[in-house]
Amino acid sequence: MANYQDRQIHEECGVFGVFGVEKAASLTYYGLHSLQHRGQEGCGIVSVDNRTFHRVKGEGLVTEVFNEDNLRTLTGNMAIGHVRYSTTGGGGIDNVQPFMFMHSTGDFALAHNGNLVNSFQLKTFLEERGSLFHSTSDSEIFAHLIKKETDSRDRIFPILEALNMVEGAFALLIMTASKIYACRDKHGLRPLSIGKLGDGYVVSSETCAFEVVGAEFIRDVAPGEVVIIDVNGLQSVDYSKFKHYNMCAMEYVYFARPDSDIEGTNVHAFRKETGRMLYEEAPVDADIVVGVPDSSLSAAIGYSEASGIPYEMGLIKNKYVGRTFIQPSQELREKGVRMKLSPVRSIVEGKRLVIVDDSIVRGTTSRRIVKMLRQSGAKEIHMRIASPAITHPCFYGVDMSTYDELICAREKDLEAVRRLIGADSLVWLSPEALYKAAGGRKELCIACFNGRYPTALYQSIHDVNKDKKC
Secondary structure, three states: OOOOOOHHHHHHEEEEEEOOOOOOOHHHHHHHHHHHHHHEEEEEEEEEEHHHHHEEEEEEOOOHHOOOOOOOOOOOOOOEEEHHHHHOOOHHHOHHHEEEEEEOOOOOOEEEEEEOOOOHHHHHHHOOOOOOOOOOOOOHHHHHEEEEEEOOOOOOOHHHHHHOOOOOOEEEEEEOOOOOOEEOOOOOOOOEEEEEEEEEEEEOOOOOOHHHOOOEEEEEEOOEEEEEOOOOOOEEEEEOOOOOOOOEEEHHHHHHHOOOOEEEHHHHHHHHHHHHHHHHHHOOOOOEEEEOOOOHHHHHHHHHHHHHHEEOOEEEEOOOOOOOOOOOOHHHHHHHHHHHHHEOHHHHHOOEEEEOOOOOOOOOOHHHHHHHHHHOOOEEEEEEOOOOOOOOOOOOEEEEOHHHHHHHHHOOHHHHHHHHHOOOEEOOOOHHHHHHHHOOOOOEEHHHHOOOOOOOOOOOOOOOOOOOOO
16 A cells, blocks of 8 residues: 655656567666666566567566576567556556467567556456456556457557557557567657667667666657567557647656656756746745755755755665565654654754755655754755645556645645645745746646646546556
C-alpha cells in the first residue's frame, strides 16, 4: 500500500529496449539501472535469441533481481526491460513486466509506462470475447487487443488497431521475434526516445540512460507514432493524426533525472528556470536558500542565482533509507522523516531560510521539515514551491488518484495550508511559468494543477480505480 507518510509521489514505470546489439540484455540491465528512479518495486527483462524468448523478472531493485548468472540466460541481440512502481493492490510478481504472450500468429513481449483511462471498458469488452487476464495491470489489455487478431496480416496492423482503441497515457515497447515497436500515446503524455548504438538502436523512457550505455540520441517518438525497429533500420507509421504534445509537467518538475532531455528541454535547466521565475513571482528577504533533496536542488540553485541569496546545504538526504524501512508504530513514523532528511544545525541556526521544494502533495512531510528546521534554530522559514498547487488527481500513471490525498484539494484556502505546514510564508509557482521554463512551449499536461484533463476520463474522477496502474 502506498505510504501516505512519504513525501514522494511516484511515476509508475520506465521502459528500455535494445535492438541489433550483442549482449542486449546486459545493456538493458544498465539502462534499467539508469531508470531506477521511475520504479523500485519490480523489474524484468525479456530477450530474443534465434526466435526464442527468454525472461527474468522479480520484485525488488534492478541490482537485487539481476545477477551474472540470470543475465547469462538472456541471450540474443534484442531485449526490452521494465522498472515498476506499484500502488495499492497493484503489486505482486504477476504485475511485473515485461509481459510475454505465446500465440499462433507469433510470440511477443510487451512493456508499458503509463495508465489507460478506458481500461475498465476494454477489459469488459475483451472478457466478453473470451480473454483471460493473468494480472491486474491495465498493460495486459494491449496484448489482448493485439493477439485477438488471428489472420495472416503483418503484426503492425493489429497493433495500430489496438492503439486506436486505448485512451490515456503510454510509452509502449512491443518485441516480436524480429522487431521492436516503439509506440507513444497521441496526447504525448509520456516520454519515449530513440538512440543509436553501433549498428543497432536503443529506446528509453529517458535520455539519461543513453549516456550510460554509450548510445547517441536520435529523436523522440512522436505522439501518435509507432517506430518499427528491425534489420532495415527505423520505419515510422502514424496510428493517429490527432497529435498533441501534452507532456506531463511533473516529468520536468519531479520525475525525470536532471541529466535527461525531454522533448528538447534539459530537465536540470528547466528546474533552474522555475527557481528563477519563482523568485520573480515570490521574492523574500532571507539569509540562505535551501533545497529539499533531491529533485528540488536545481530549482533552489535557480532561486539563489536570481535572488543573490547564498545557496546552502541545509538539509541532507540519507540515500539508504526508505525502500525497506518498516514503520510499525506512529512513534516510528514520526522518526521516519528524520531518517531520510536531516537539518544541518550549524547552517540553519539563527537564519532566515527560503526552503525550495518541487511540490506539496499531502503536506505531511512539509510540516515535519518545517518543524525540524525550527527545532534546529531556524529564525524564519519561507516555503517556495517550484510548481503550482496540486489540486486534482492524476489518472495517467501517477499515484495520486484521489482528492483525499491532496492537501491543496482538501484546503481550498491556501493560507490554511501555510498554517498547517507551519511556515512563515508559502507561495507556489504560477502555471504560466511552467510553459516559459520549457522554452515557451504551448502544450503541457497540467491537469493536476488546473483540472483540465487532455483526455476523456470515461469514469467519474471520484470512482477511478487506483489499482489500474501500469
